[in-house]
Amino acid sequence: MDKDLADFALNHAAGKKVEYAEVRAHKEKADGLIMRNGVLDAYVSTVDDGFCVRVLAEGGIGFASTNKWTKEETKKIVEIAFTLAKMAKRKDKIVFAEEKNIKANWKVNEKKGIENVSPETRIETFLEMDRELTSRGINVASRMFSFGTSLTEKYFVNTEGSVISSYVPRIGAYGFITVVENGKPEQAYKQFGYAGGWEALDEWKLTEQMINQAKVLQRVIKEAKSVKPGKMDLLFGSEVAGIAAHESCGHPMEADRILGREMSQAGESFVYPRGPFWLGTKIGSDAVTIVDDPTIKNSYGYYEYDDEGVRARPRYLYKNGVINEFLHNRETAAKLNTRSNGASRAINYDREAIVRMANTFVQPGDMNEEEIFEDVKRGVYMKSFTEWNIDDKRFNQRYVGREAYLIEKGELTHPLARPVIETTTKTFWSAVDAVSKKVEYDAATCGKGDPQQGVPVYTGGPMIRLRSVHVK
Numbered sequence: 475m476d477k478d479l480a481d482f483a484l485n486h487a488a489g490k491k492v493e494y495a496e497v498r499a500h501k502e503k504a505d506g507l508i509m510r511n512g513v514l515d516a517y518v519s520t521v522d523d524g525f526c527v528r529v530l531a532e533g534g535i536g537f538a539s540t541n542k543w544t545k546e547e548t549k550k551i552v553e554i555a556f557t558l559a560k561m562a563k564r565k566d567k568i569v570f571a572e573e574k575n576i577k578a579n580w581k582v583n584e585k586k587g588i589e590n591v592s593p594e595t596r597i598e599t600f601l602e603m604d605r606e607l608t609s610r611g612i613n614v615a616s617r618m619f620s621f622g623t624s625l626t627e628k629y630f631v632n633t634e635g636s637v638i639s640s641y642v643p644r645i646g647a648y649g650f651i652t653v654v655e656n657g658k659p660e661q662a663y664k665q666f667g668y669a670g671g672w673e674a675l676d677e678w679k680l681t682e683q684m685i686n687q688a689k690v691l692q693r694v695i696k697e698a699k700s701v702k703p704g705k706m707d708l709l710f711g712s713e714v715a716g717i718a719a720h721e722s723c724g725h726p727m728e729a730d731r732i733l734g735r736e737m738s739q740a741g742e743s744f745v746y747p748r749g750p751f752w753l754g755t756k757i758g759s760d761a762v763t764i765v766d767d768p769t770i771k772n773s774y775g776y777y778e779y780d781d782e783g784v785r786a787r788p789r790y791l792y793k794n795g796v797i798n799e800f801l802h803n804r805e806t807a808a809k810l811n812t813r814s815n816g817a818s819r820a821i822n823y824d825r826e827a828i829v830r831m832a833n834t835f836v837q838p839g840d841m842n843e844e845e846i847f848e849d850v851k852r853g854v855y856m857k858s859f860t861e862w863n864i865d866d867k868r869f870n871q872r873y874v875g876r877e878a879y880l881i882e883k884g885e886l887t888h889p890l891a892r893p894v895i896e897t898t899t900k901t902f903w904s905a906v907d908a909v910s911k912k913v914e915y916d917a918a919t920c921g922k923g924d925p926q927q928g929v930p931v932y933t934g935g936p937m938i939r940l941r942s943v944h945v946k
Contacts, residue, residue, distance in 0.1 A: 584671025667917025758903025
């Protein structure tokens with residue numbers, strides 16, 4: 475990464491008639507493997523680096539990128555961005571919300587350096603997991619594992635005087651298994667993610683978790699019964715609470731989606747300026763607070779400054795059941811007369827930074843899980859999901875349980891076969907009356923944009939209880 479050339483690009487852009495300019499350089503070294511049924515399918519190692527220029531000029535915005543590190547190419551890219559901004563001129567001028575300039579150099583430390591781990595060690599780790607998984611007397615008929623590491627350097631400068639350097643190592647894994655008993659299959663997947671080094675493998679306990687998934691699927695096939703449809707209490711584990719928070723709170727609180735930019739790419743939001751839902755509207759019970767927090771150390775979605783140079787902070791999207799704030803970049807913040815809350819992210823130098831989530835979860839409450847169970851006469855505990863669906867406005871939704879149990883008089887009885895809840899965002903969060911103390915997180919890759927940008931995130935939360943909802 476040539477920081478001097480990035481500075482040259484900024485100075486060249488600043489010499490034109492621009493209201494604002496920024497340069498973001500990005501270098502990533504990545505390694506990944508895919509293993510299917512105990513056989514290595516692929517091992518790939520790549521290095522990619524380049525930079526982008528974004529300018530505001532004559533009321534429009536222009537973006538251009540390259541992976542050629544020469545002064546001639548730099549001038550060309552600046553010219554392209556400047557020309558595109560002028561061509562995008564509009565009556566409603568694009569402006570950015572005001573921000574202070576930042577000087578920062580931040581990094582995520584690795585307790586066990588990723589670069590010190592050989593490809594052979596990485597491959598053997600997953601071969602051993604596959605051997606363990608298939609030696610437990612369970613017919614795990616199909617296994618697919620993917621694993622990847624990335625070492626990412628960034629350098630950001632803008633005409634307001636910000637200069638930010640960063641280094642983030644990330645490590646991620648994904649497991650997908652199929653268990654077959656008596657000709658009947660059940661499937662499960664699990665994703666893992668961490669900002670840091672090889673120590674992630676010690677914390678994840680991958681083999682133990684995948685064996686547990688196989689045992690759950692075997693038991694579901696052999697013992698699960700259908701639930702009798704009707705209104706009852708429904709308890710969600712952290713995995714289901716997390717996906718609900720991500721899909722029915724995080725996405726509809728993205729300000730670019732609210733303002734219509736995402737309409738043709740990823741859908742709309744049930745929140746809009748002249749509609750029934752806006753800031754200050756009641757959307758859930760007092761027990762519901764949902765936070766999006768990039769600052770959780772070592773989380774998959776961790777960062778200290780976003781890709782517009784704004785310092786990250788926790789964002790309280792729903793607060794005590796009320797729509798409290800949206801996720802903003804500098805453009806959407808200006809349109810809604812507020813400040814950016816550091817939610818602008820890009821996956822590479824050739825992608826424009828757009829409004830994104832980081833780590834979205836239900837804030838913990840003050841109850842033990844035992845207390846939440848005790849007060850349920852008849853209900854369902856949905857610990858994990860096998861399917862979820864939500865409409866383009868993130869209002870009508872459906873969750874189907876994978877590991878789920880019937881609750882009678884506060885006690886778990888037998889497994890249930892794919893219980894289903896179909897509901898709306900307001901009905902779902904309004905039914906929550908209890909939230910446990912313990913929070914757990916699941917890694918995920920959140921997709922958005924065109925071209926597609928899959929960013930690393932956490933979903934999660936405590937156990938939550940919904941009163942008197944229809945389950946079938």
